[in-house]
Amino acid sequence: MAGTYAAVDLGASSGRVMVARVGAGELTLREAHRFPNEPVRVAGTLHWDVLGLYREVLAGLRAAGACDGVGIDSWAVDYGLLDEDGALIGNPVHYRDGRTDGVLERVVAEVGAETLYGVSGLQFLPFNTVYQLLSSPLPPQARTLLMVPDLLAYWLTGATGAEVTNASTTGLYDVRAGAWAYPLIERLGLPPSLFPPLRPAGSAVGTLRADVAAGTGLPSSLPVTAVGSHDTASAVFAVPAADERFGYVSCGTWSLAGVELTAPVLSVESRAAGFTNEVGVDGTIRYLRNIMGLWLLQESLRAWGETASSLSSLLAAAAEAPPFAALVDPGDQEFLPPGDMPARIAAHCERTGQRPPAGRAETVRCILESLALGHRAAIREASRLSGRAVDVVHIVGGGARNALLCRLTADACGLPVVAGPVEATAIGNALVQARADGYDDDPRDLVRRTQELVTYEPRGDETAWDRAAARIGLP
Ligand code: ADP
Numbered sequence: 005m006a007g008t009y010a011a012v013d014l015g016a017s018s019g020r021v022m023v024a025r026v027g028a029g030e031l032t033l034r035e036a037h038r039f040p041n042e043p044v045r046v047a048g049t050l051h052w053d054v055l056g057l058y059r060e061v062l063a064g065l066r067a068a069g070a071c072d073g074v075g076i077d078s079w080a081v082d083y084g085l086l087d088e089d090g091a092l093i094g095n096p097v098h099y100r101d102g103r104t105d106g107v108l109e110r111v112v113a114e115v116g117a118e119t120l121y122g123v124s125g126l127q128f129l130p131f132n133t134v135y136q137l138l139s140s141p142l143p144p145q146a147r148t149l150l151m152v153p154d155l156l157a158y159w160l161t162g163a164t165g166a167e168v169t170n171a172s173t174t175g176l177y178d179v180r181a182g183a184w185a186y187p188l189i190e191r192l193g194l195p196p197s198l199f200p201p202l203r204p205a206g207s208a209v210g211t212l213r214a215d216v217a218a219g220t221g222l223p224s225s226l227p228v229t230a231v232g233s234h235d236t237a238s239a240v241f242a243v244p245a246a247d248e249r250f251g252y253v254s255c256g257t258w259s260l261a262g263v264e265l266t267a268p269v270l271s272v273e274s275r276a277a278g279f280t281n282e283v284g285v286d287g288t289i290r291y292l293r294n295i296m297g298l299w300l301l302q303e304s305l306r307a308w309g310e311t312a313s314s315l316s317s318l319l320a321a322a323a324e325a326p327p328f329a330a331l332v333d334p335g336d337q338e339f340l341p342p343g344d345m346p347a348r349i350a351a352h353c354e355r356t357g358q359r360p361p362a363g364r365a366e367t368v369r370c371i372l373e374s375l376a377l378g379h380r381a382a383i384r385e386a387s388r389l390s391g392r393a394v395d396v397v398h399i400v401g402g403g404a405r406n407a408l409l410c411r412l413t414a415d416a417c418g419l420p421v422v423a424g425p426v427e428a429t430a431i432g433n434a435l436v437q438a439r440a441d442g443y444d445d446d447p448r449d450l451v452r453r454t455q456e457l458v459t460y461e462p463r464g465d466e467t468a469w470d471r472a473a474a475r476i477g478l479p
């Protein structure tokens with residue numbers, strides 16, 4: 005039996021509504037609607053345009069037409085607050101906003117890094133939901149916190165809940181117990197009732213509200229399913245791996261690089277190495293590190309006044325630029341906020357005793373080699389700290405289109421890289437819906453057999469990569 009599913013996938017740089025047809029040996033994807041995701045700075049605070057995104061979701065569902073279900077995923081950590089009538093209080097704030105400056109340090113000093121990591125297993129990132137929530141007093145009228153995909157699903161259906169993969173990025177989810185971390189929530193002075201009941205990926209959210217059905221031309225009986233609503237969870241679910249001995253890079257605005265496990269690693273060494281234990285579909289653990297990713301390139305293009313259309317000529321020039329001229333640590337939080345990225349890269353190089361890249365091609369080369377080194381370090385260390393052997397690295401997401409980055413990652417890791425699918429997140433979203441609808445073949449097998457994948461074999465001089473990694477303090 006085959007089904008057709010609308011996958012709403014909101015990335016930090018663009019959103020799309022894809023229509024996937026899933027059946028025995030069949031997986032096809034059609035783009036119904038794509039739209040930019042542009043944050044808005046209001047009175048000094050960087051917000052998501054959440055109502056604009058919802059409008060585009062509705063337009064996408066209208067364009068998708070007849071289907072058997074809807075699932076929503078988005079970037080993690082951000083949320084909206086509802087009052088007792090279910091109305092949104094204020095506009096969700098972007099995780100790159102500076103309101104969290106210093107909060108992580110304050111909370112770690114109060115509670116202790118060991119306690120925080122022991123409960124949530126999360127990499128200490130300044131924008132984790134917990135630090136956003138503690139950056140200012142909670143509005144007194146706040147009754148319910150909904151993560152962004154749960155908020156959009158609420159507007160579609162009227163049903164509230166917290167899908168687990170995304171709840172696991174809050175810092176307030178107990179990764180071992182598989183439940184909200186109520187003792188920690190209370191210790192931090194947050195009301196436990198703010199956090200709605202958890203729902204696993206694959207469970208039903210509800211059906212379309214009558215007004216949504218009328219506005220989209222879809223039936224009000226259409227099911228909305230909780231998918232791996234954290235985009236990275238959906239992407240990793242669709243990695244076309246043949247067995248468990250794989251590393252992955254979910255590569256878009258961020259590079260999320262690591263391995264898939266069955267249990268969290270909460271050791272002191274893991275904490276110090278900056279690894280996260282996010283929950284995946286089916287209770288797996290996404291043991292990975294956040295690396296700045298193609299954000300470095302996106303922000304550079306913006307600073308140069310270039311659009312994405314100039315990307316291919318810039319990448320061609322970068323391929324010819326001298327190797328290992330300048331390198332930055334792509335995990336450094338100094339690259340997190342929006343701003344003049346080439347200037348920050350140049351300053352980082354000067355501070356670390358390197359000649360800054362001369363011009364655009366060298367800057368792009370610097371970004372891509374630095375990302376390849378970040379991918380290598382994350383996958384090697386994830387493998388070492390978890391004991392999971394890695395024979396191949398899968399790159400999924402928009403970065404799979406960047407042949408130079410894939411090739412450099414293969415060379416740096418000394419492992420084959422399999423690139424694709426580009427739309428792994430939307431595919432993972434649709435596959436969870438299909439499974440909830442009765443599809444029971446191996447999803448990764450289906451992706452591997454039906455999607456176009458490109459393999460990059462490692463070439464060249466591994467010792468040159470070892471020396472380059474040492475220059476930026478990476479293994
Ligand atoms: P997100 O989901 O975080 O918004 P995507 O997975 O959509 O990100 O990836 C977007 C990135 O993919 C862009 O910033 C760009 O660097 C890269 N990309 C997209 N198309 C191409 C292309 N044709 N060639 C090279 N890189 C590309």
Ligand code: LRH
Pocket residue numbers: 015016078079080081099234235236257258260294
């Ligand atoms: C990627 C992503 C990542 C999070 C970040 C906030 O889109 O979800 O997994 O760490 O956004």
